[in-house]
Amino acid sequence: MASRDPLDGARVVLGVTGSIAAYKAVMLASALHQAGAIVEVILTREAAELVRPLSFQAITHRPVHQEMFSLLAETEIGHVTLGHQADVVVVAPATAHTLARLALGLGDDLLATTVLATRAPLVIAPAMETNMLLHPATQGHLRTLRERGAVIVEPEAGHLASGARGVGRLAEPAVILDTVRVVLARRGDLAGWRVVVTAGGTQEPIDPVRVLANRSSGKMGFAVAQAARDRGAQVTLIVGATSVAPPHGVRVIEAPTARTMCEAVLRTIAEADALVMAAAVADYEAAAPAAQKIKKREERLVLELVPTPDILGTVAAQRAAGALPERLLVVGFAAESADLLTHAREKLRRKRLDLIVANDIMAAGSGFGTDTNQVVLLDRSGAERALPLLPKLDVAHALWDHVLALRQQEVRAR
Template structure:
């Protein structure tokens, strides 16, 4: 992990997460970066200039027109100096200013004046994050090619639980390091990934689904982006932060996932289907809640579309990678799916292995393709994603050059 030689301006806004920023600066410096800190007025209530100066080795900037800066134009000096502008924590108020081009302090002025890569780590109350104006501003910022890092989900200082926590300093450093890593084997490629479960309604209250957490698909999306790919992530209902730089499309049902996938497939090079799509849906969804009137309830189900097979059997399909979560005869079932669906590769995992697979942070995979196979040993899903993608790249290049 390295940010060697990178010049980073860290903008700190006034949120409780600002107390983590001295540790963030220390970790950025340890990764090889030079860090200059810009503190807005409200942030100074949560963290001191002295502590930030001590860990960065540079004076902390707070004033738009700083008499000590060259020609009192500190915002231009810092804007030109930076390779990366990281705003962490970024409050809802600052995000609104950035989205609408309001430059009324040093940080927002640097933002408008810089050509550096810009990253924002939101931090706020979960309801403030979910609020429609904040979500609108987040979309606007992404349209400006600004990458949102998080937010994460969890317990908040106010006592609420939900999305809105700033990513931890180590996570932010890892994201920046991966995105600025020199190796970009997927540069110029568009990777489409499905992740998580689908939900199929039975009535306005109930649905059928499965235990998929989406962690494997999100890890693959994160690593594919770090390898230079344009990444589209079609996600079922999961509580995971969108990896930075990834275009996320949220869906619930298998039919919605099929529609989203088919709209993107014509422009993608590689399709990796990790989603645990429901095989069946209710033939008729009840208009009202089904009442408990009898000891037994009979429901009729109809088969859902096979998204992976539909893509793999297109006239000009992308390189297709399927996933098979099996509880028995793992290799036999995986190879059958590989052949029947006309896939380029399939990744199989045994869901009976303790501590691996669904809802776990670790997994192991058996990879199969028409000419061979490879086993990937148990490891964290973030590391497993790198190994998997390296094999996908190898097989993709073999297919496109032979």
């Protein structure tokens, strides 16, 4: 399957300025290149004091741009051409000095003229010592740039080059990379969509120490969220217990139990275009969780369980009552170990779903914890599409393709 990464084939201008964090820009350039981006690096004079142009050239397989007043450069690219060709301009790390130059609209070097000449979105990742960052001048420049539409990747708190601890560290390259994806995805086919995705398993307390849990890793739901993000959707991710980190660039709401997850879903779907319930929600919870840790004893312990709130059932009832927006498309998952399609068809109908992803958790390479999945997509019109074993991200894109096709059907039917 072709890459659906918004970075694949994108022209990215990476401006690197004279911060001690400039070496991290080499990793960022590498990650951009590996994701399929065409990376044009511009180094300021001070950046070139801290990190060698050759490192970037070897990684991006392209010449590094430094000089504005260069005869060769003017012949081959011109001082504004990089800006005209760019799909996105990223300044990382951005010094206090360059933030000031960009806010003022100066054109005193190749990076500054490129930023002035481009109509592409601008992503800026500042990095500097805490006092420099918090100085009213720097804060004012950041405000100006934000107001003009630049996306600022907030610096993190932690160990700084000065030896002190504080805010000002360059955001991690992975965070910058995902921010660039979000910006590029503004032209994706889910741009303008608001989607809610649930992921992970729930943990129902038995006592303050123990929980009723399941084997869900969160990987499938995270892939669904990531795919939607990379196609331009605004994503709210409702997360239970997981064994991996959620994707960047989405709004995360933590919901450890079936009850909290149900509340979070009902709170967020009123504004949504689609809900995808990929979480493994417990069907039962302890009738009366113990306030203190249950002590070990010789005799048998019987735990009384009662059903948890049925999230999709509640959503279905609200839909039937006309309490939810008509545009909301609802996608469920059926993780089954036997009679997969029979159960999935029955759940699709009973929960009034638009689409269900039938997931045979007993198949090799499929189900909990794996990076791949083999599923069948069944929709409200009776269409059934069996997919081969695929990476979970590809399954997620197939899911969104199907959701978009359902929306197209609705538009045509009107």
